[in-house]
Structure formats: structure tokens, C-alpha cells
Amino acid sequence: MSIFTRVGLRAGVVAAVTGVVVPLTVVLAAPASAAGSACNAGTGPYQRQVEKALGLKVDGRQSAADCRTIRAFQAENGVRPAAGYAGPITYRALQRKAAGTDGTCPTDVGRIACVDLGRQVSWIQDGAKTVYGPVAIRSGRDGYETRTGLHKVYWRAQNHRSTIYDVEMPYSQFFDGGIAFHSITGAITAPPGSHGCVNMQPGDAKAYWGLLRTGDEVYVYGRKPGT
Incomplete structure (x- = not known):
């Protein structure tokens, strides 16, 4: 047997042992991980x-x-x-x-999405009747505040990706320039906020997608704490 053969066999044994040790480490660590999830x-x-x-x-x-x-x-x-x-x-x-609706959002325009920046909530109403929400949202951070006022949904894209920030924006419904309702995968409560968009949990963004149409009104009011 040549030295190269012996070295090759030794390397094979080491690799085999290493291949056994790693899975065992994972298996042994699993109970600790499960306990940690209690x-x-x-x-x-x-x-x-x-x-x-x-x-x-x-x-x-x-x-x-x-x-x-x-x-x-x-x-x-x-x-x-x-x-x-x-x-x-x-x-x-x-x-x-x-939080319920506070009477600030217009009730004479039919279907409308309301965004209360002060309480960081949004809902959809038909006239004075709330049809979805209120749900928690995350609006623009300091320097990127979500603009207030009465707007209209003008473009929708279910699988949009931002060309500015290179991030996925599922269920995007744009209503003011580059500002849109869309879902995020992170925590709604995570600071400091968005770059102006109204971030929502996936289930809420999907519901908004099903309830709103191009041309529907969006009313944004109040001021986000810290901005």
C-alpha cells in the first residue's frame, strides 16, 4: 500500500467520523432546543x-x-x-x-382604507360601516413619514419587488407616489419603521388585496409617535 493510499484511507476514516459526529451533535442538541421553545x-x-x-x-x-x-x-x-x-x-x-374607528375617516366616499398614524392602525370601511380591522400597521420612520391626506389606489401588484430597496413587497397597493400597503415578514412592532409605506402582516395585506380595487380611496391622518 502506497503512502498516498494510506493517507487517502485515513482521510476517509476522519471524514466518516466527522460525518457521524455532526449529526449526533445536532440530535443531542434537539432536546435543548425543544426545551427552549417551552x-x-x-x-x-x-x-x-x-x-x-x-x-x-x-x-x-x-x-x-x-x-x-x-x-x-x-x-x-x-x-x-x-x-x-x-x-x-x-x-x-x-x-x-x-382600537375602533374614531370618526375621523370620511364616511361619504364608499369603500375607503383608513390609516391612523397616531395609533398605528388601519381599517377598511364602507360608508360608516367597518368591513375589516382595525389592524396593526407600521408606517414611515422619522424622515420618511407616510404622507397624510386623501389618496386613491392607483396601481396594484401582488408580487412586487422594490427596485429602490431591493426587497419583496407582496400585495402592494400604491396610493401615493411610491407609498403602498404591503406585507412584510418581520415584526410589525419592530422600530424604527418603513420608508413611507404602510407595512402590514401577510394575512392583513392579503385581506386588503381582496377588499380594495384601483380607484378606491385611502385616507391617512395623524402623526406617528417619534416623527
Whole structure:
């Protein structure tokens, strides 16, 4: 057997051992990862408020059931991390979810999408009747504020990609220059905000896509905190 053959065999053995060790490491790490996904967040500063808003027993003490319910709400409403902790971001998201229309959006134009920048919510109404929402949104950051006023949906693209920022913008409905409703994959609550667009969770953006048409009105008002 030549030295090259011996070296080749040794390399093969090492590669084989390495190929075994890596999968075992992954397998052994799996239980730890699964344990890490258990809902074991502690009691948050807004525990009582969150319990009340979610219809849980209001005692101010985090239980495993509380944690699972809070985590499900967080996951559904774009709050990250969705760990079940009743913190200020979760409480604000609940407040937005419960927010009703405030009578500011026009009721005499038929189908209209309303965007309240102050509360970071949006909904669709027909006359005075709300047909979808309110839902949490993320508007423009400081320096890229979503422009207020009455607009119209003028262009729609279900699978749009931004040529400026090179990002996917599913369910895009443009209503003011380069400003559109569209879905994002990240957290709606993540700072600092968009570059002017009205970011939505995928389910809400898809619903808006089904409810709005080119020519429908969009009314944006208020001011986003911090801008």
C-alpha cells in the first residue's frame, strides 16, 4: 500500500467520523432546543392588563396557560419575540387591536382604507360601516413619514419587488407616489419603521388585496409617535 493510499484511507476514516459526529451533535442538541421553545416566560409588567384584554383570569400571575395564550397573540400580531411575556410592546399591540374607528375617516366616499398614524392602525370601511380591522400597521420612520391626506389606489401588484430597496413587497397597493400597503415578514412592532409605506402582516395585506380595487380611496391622518 502506497503512502498516498494510506493517507487517502485515513482521510476517509476522519471524514466518516466527522460525518457521524455532526449529526449526533445536532440530535443531542434537539432536546435543548425543544426545551427552549417551552412557554416559560415570567410575569410581565403589564400582566393584569394583558390578561384582561385576552379574556384570561386576571390575577397578575403568569401561568403556563397565560404564557401560551399571550405567545399565540404575539405570533399572530407580529410582536417579536413571541415568548409569552406581557411587556409594553404586547400591551400596545393589544390596545391597537382593540382600537375602533374614531370618526375621523370620511364616511361619504364608499369603500375607503383608513390609516391612523397616531395609533398605528388601519381599517377598511364602507360608508360608516367597518368591513375589516382595525389592524396593526407600521408606517414611515422619522424622515420618511407616510404622507397624510386623501389618496386613491392607483396601481396594484401582488408580487412586487422594490427596485429602490431591493426587497419583496407582496400585495402592494400604491396610493401615493411610491407609498403602498404591503406585507412584510418581520415584526410589525419592530422600530424604527418603513420608508413611507404602510407595512402590514401577510394575512392583513392579503385581506386588503381582496377588499380594495384601483380607484378606491385611502385616507391617512395623524402623526406617528417619534416623527
